[in-house]
Amino acid sequence: MNYVQFTAAQRKEMLKSVGAESIEDLLRQVPAEFRLKSPLNLPAEMDELTLRSHLSELAASNVPAGQQVCFLGAGVYDHFIPTVVDHLAMKGEFLTAYTPYQAEASQGSLQAFFEFQTMVCQLTGMDVSNASLYEGATALAEGVLMALNVTGKRQVLVSQGVHPHYRQVLQTYLSDLPTEFKDLPLKNGTTDLQELQSFLEDDTAAVVVQSPNFLGHLERVDTVAKFVHANSSLAIQVFHPLSLGLLKKPGEMDVDIAVAEGQPLGIPMQFGGPYLGLFACKSEHMRKMPGRLVGQTVDIEGRRAFCLTLQTREQHIRREKATSNVCTNQGLLALRACVYLAAMGPQGMREASQLCHNKAAYLAERLAKAGLSLRFKGTAFFNEILVKLNRPVDQVLSKARSAGVLAGYAVGQHYPELADCLLVAVTEQRTKAQIDALVDLLK
């Protein structure tokens, strides 16, 4: 089924009206030497019933986290998604619309994005947000490119506590540009603030820290921002959106640019994507921001209305001088986050954050009683903890897996010195009984 609706009689009539004997007369524009002589080597078409059995089979040959007990995090989390999120975000009027270039025919999505931008500001305490970018790592890369552009400096310092994928992606983004990328070392699981001061140079455009960082620890982002600003550089924080029901907001810590993976805000884990890049900054950088922006305006009768704005920053007008090549936001996922944040409200966010922290703290305490300690004792965490195991990590993971438990993430592949450690994430969905069972598996 290819969803073409023309009947044979209609095709004939249409061909006749354009003066063609057959479709070949319309395809002549493709030189004969380049015409495909045989059909594409692809499987034959499928009717819907067969197609559904085939896809059901493929899906069934996975063992998704949803069928297990998931303590796996490392940047993607098994959070609760209220039913209204799926229901509203799957409406065809949103699903099958395009970028709202024609504002009068797109007030629905434009207003939703304006609400999204506002809620990202409320969540982060930042001045302005764009209508979203691809996902967390590329949002960080865009933030760093913006900082280079704003400051006119060339060096970027990136904490080793930033998600390893994000650091790799940032390196790819910077590799053909005249910039310098330096790692900031960790001390006891958080960014070494003394080293930070010695690394700062005149040419430092930005410093990137993540909090909670990849190892789960909370960083003193306010102190980082102070040091960085004293050096006339910009502070960039990678944050966890669901932690902000409880934790200090990036804006309260005076960072200049705040970016995040928005997946925890009502987006399924779906094997890594599509996700949602959150991007917010101080208002002074508004005109240098990458990505789509929705603004409020009025129509000719004075009614409030919304439209894409500040488009002169963008590729379709500014071409090679654009602030970024990005020409889509993650519309549908921004809509999911918008519904999620509105559904949760301040109380729901506070409770979800507190539940995540309570349960992670309970796990840490139970582990301590069982003789297993956190790798860096006394370091504050949100919902992810780094546990030092007494047995090889692989062994523990596979034993847990046999019991239907995804016990966590082996960080040794990125941090060889932590090869005996397991990163365990606890969301509001985990129960006390599940946590107790995990402790038995980790012992």
Added chain:
Amino acid sequence: MITMDSTRSSGEPLLFEVSTDGARAVDLPGSDVPTAPLDAAFTSAAAPPLPEIGQLDLVRHFTHLSHRNFSVDDNFYPLGSCTMKYNPKVNEWAAALAGFANLHPMQSEADCQGALALLYHLRVFLQEIAGLDEVSLQPCAGAHGEWTALKVIRAYFRDHGQSKRRIVLAPDTAHGTNPASCAMCGAGVVTIKSQADGLTDLGDLKAHLNEEVAAVMVTNPNTVGKFDSHIGEMAELVHKVGAMLYLDGANMNAILGIARPGDFGVDVMHYNTHKTFSTPHGCGGPGAGPIAVRSKLAPYLPVPQVVKLSDQFQWDHNRPKSIGKVRSFWGQYNVLVRAYTYIRACGAGGLRDVSESAVLAANYLAQRVKHVYPLPYGPADGKPMATNPCAHEFITVPKAVIDRGVSIMDIAKNLIDRGFHPPTVHWPVHDCLMIEPTETESKASLDAFADALLQIAALSETNVEQLRQAPVHQSVRRLDEVGAARKPVLRWSAK
């Protein structure tokens, strides 16, 4: 400058304006473990000041907003270059399967064999459709694919001692992302002229080709809706100076199963799954922008690559010449599920019929209106489309209508009032409408759209003032977009 008249702001209120202290849309379980305090240095005194709203009011709010959107499900959406075809519902069903939707990207490969198999086979299908050797499914969207592919080209030349190749040539009608992506790779962009017939000016191309050129970016069929019959000569010229021919795959919907980029000399290209393979546009995203390359470029593709070793599907991270990672995790997975579902539904024959039908639809629609909406790149006056056909889309510059004082934007806004999403306007040339009907519209819907265009043109002879008023049947009338940019209001604030 028009100011906001609060008595007329009777539209859907913002969530923040209907927020009621204490209202809630969802509840969460109580804590089954003790509350754990956290150091005050890290905690915020107050919860974020998000709106508070009950569930029914929340549902109504977004339902009302959905009524204020044109969409393919509701309206003909002939937005040129965007391929707004039908998004099959079975694709959504597949993407929502728990076996895909609840899969964590860091699970072991053993847990993800079905997901990896799907990616591997999609990779092979896209290689076959492109006529190229290897595909990377990682890029997040078309523009991201462009940037990734340009990085791959840079890495290839650096590895071959030709770092001095930093120039990319692109035609003046290229998508704006082409030059913007080049700039993000530190490459310089030089514009190549198009001829009056819409094809590339080979003389101008020749004049700019030299050993500093890394790539020439083309769109074919091109952005004026013509298959560039010079493509063979272009490829030869480009290859003669050792550069790469890059195809922007925006218009692949015209040539599926008819011609393959690899066969007409393309070395590297990107797809837009939301254009060609029916994944929904979702108000602007998510897209996916897989890239396809010749084997000599394959070692430089992003990591990881999905591979098959005996009967097992795996991630290959060990590609020492790779440009590295271009995003976190592995790609726009659930978008790719939809693209895979679509390709399996269509099969080889169905895909070819997609393109043939898209070309037929565009020519039929052009034929219906061209006596009033002339085609600068079409047949001579009075001749049928078959004498100089378009590909899957066409451009019209309705000079006579414009001369009567009706702007292209007036035409667009009148189409909105008649229930049609307007075509792309003012691109790639000024004062044009770029119309792409796609293959999934019925003949009746093509006819209704043609009738609307003709009606508007007829009205331009008698009542220009009426046309200038549109839209009048939408939730808002024309907007003050200049004011929006001059004093940007990007968020709601409490008074």
